[in-house]
Amino acid sequence: MTANNNREITYLEAVREAMVQEMRLDKDVFLIGEDIGAYGGAFGVSKGMLEEFGPERIRETPISEAAIAGAATGAALMGMRPVMEIMFMDFLTISMNQLVNQAAKMRFMFGGKCSIPMVIRAPSGSGTGAAAQHSQSLEAWFVNVPGIKVVAPSTPYDAKGLLVTAIRDNNPVLFMEHKLLYRQKGPVPEESYCIPLKSAEVKREGRDLTIVAYSIMVPRAIEAAQKLAAEGIEVEVVDLRSLKPLDTDTIVRSVSKTGRVLIAHEAPVTGGFGGELAAVIAGSEAFDYLDAPIRRLAGRDVPIPYNRNLERAAVPQVEDIVTAARALAQEGK
């Protein structure tokens, strides 16, 4: 298998491979969603899966996001392991009653006597020119709901390993797939493997400041770090991988080392997950090591605009991270 370890595939292919391998292992795993059959899914993630698994397990639905979520919830209650694909994360607004009031709560509400093992795969994020209703990053809504886990991989390797873990998890897991990452390539072993949730990874080591990020902001932070390295600023990039459960240890360790932290996410800043991260850091032992205020770089408080320049300006880009990180590196010196 050594040769396979150098194999490079896209993030999209990694997601597909995780599903295919889990479906081969466990006949209770099935995919449910809109246009996932002959069409191959709106982004092509399930391309070819209908041929291997047939229409019963590649379960195409009418355009009915509430019933899709209900179908996944009910099947999970019965012990199956549905993977629900929502076409765009924005459309989860229509599924919310099933996800928030049913899937997330049934276990607790019924005295711990059932479980809901399901995955909600949700293409998220802006940058495709799809404007306000096809570009959102709604993770903050979900992390505020006890009973749901939230995962947001940034690389093909993580996408595969985290999705396998999510499918085997006995709880509802929101799995965010950033649309701009779908075509990114990276090394992914062919054999199946799991990446545990609550295992943030230091994607780049550095001594001067920490950037805490997830999803698309991880590659952007790494690119920014490479530019800053040329100026002598060494940035450490922590990739959360899962927002809930959250690996606070890795964050605290990194921030305690660098003494400076920039939190980066695409979702709007107000009420965004960055506020939670800032509070976690401020309340930890890392607080004693801080040489500068905790800084957040996040989406502006606007719906995602259509115009290319406006769209870029609405969410942090590499150059924004470079500017913010450079300023933070100098703060208080």
Add this chain to the structure above:
Amino acid sequence: MTVLTSDVVTAAPPTSQRLLKELTHEKLAWMLQRMCEIRYFEEKAEDLYVRGLVHGTMHLSIGQEAGSVGSIATLRPEDLIIHHHRGHGHTIAKGANLTMMMAEFLGREPGYCRGRGGSMHIADIPGGNLGATGVVGGGIPTSVGIALALQMHRSEQILLSYFGDGASNEGEFHESLNMASTWKLPVVFICDNNQYGMSMHVSRSMNVQHISERAASYGIPGKTVDGNDVLAVYEAVLAAGEHARSGQGPTLIDCLSYRWRGHSKSDRNLYRTPQEIEEWKHKCPIRRFKQVLVDASVMTREEVEAFDLAAKAAVDRAAEEALTYPEPSPENMEDEVYAP
């Protein structure tokens, strides 16, 4: 025989006579017993609420006992139900332990949901009761998934999915009945139509006379049944269940009845007249079933009346026992949110 309105399908006397002959004495007695237990259980729960022993709120189905009992009486033991906030009747009809149920009302650790759910969320998963949903219509999409799992596992089980008249105006109702009918899932959709979505009468909330007419949109059978006639409900649901079990898909049954009490404990009945409520009390499904049994010489008057005493005693024992149970501890609550 009491007729609700001129255009509602009622169990015609010949049907009742046939069922009275077909059903075993044991089955008929079971039906009366469950109806009485539901009635006294809810009266007892209300009494405990008034005395401050049950907190929060509750939604009583007094007057609607024939719907839950008549439908669940058709099931095999392994069949499943999913229901709603006014779900005490379904839970008892599906075989709930009255003490565990009362313990849940009282918020005690040995209750069905260990005091986490309360009156609105009772589930008995091993008993095939997959739980009550407090959001109107919220159980309907979930029932699509339950029935989908049954179909994918080639199971012979069926699911009864209950909701109210108000729920049939929710978007989730439409999405779910469309999906379930398209896939011919083994589910019977039963509308516990008590004619009021909280305070709004069905005549003001929809432009069809019978909720069963909505079945036409999904290409499935729809039937309105006199929900105060336990045998009429039985007959309709039995046919719908066989339809579902044989792979022909769902049916929509509109089970027309009336709740004697308000929507919840905060309801002061400002939207309906005392006369209307009184009229429906005269159509009491329990009294009516007793009369049918006596008239057909299935039981004597003394025998049918004895069910009240037995049910009352069983409920009293359950409440007495449940009141001795411990409350849950607030420690480690977080540990139970996620499954290991």
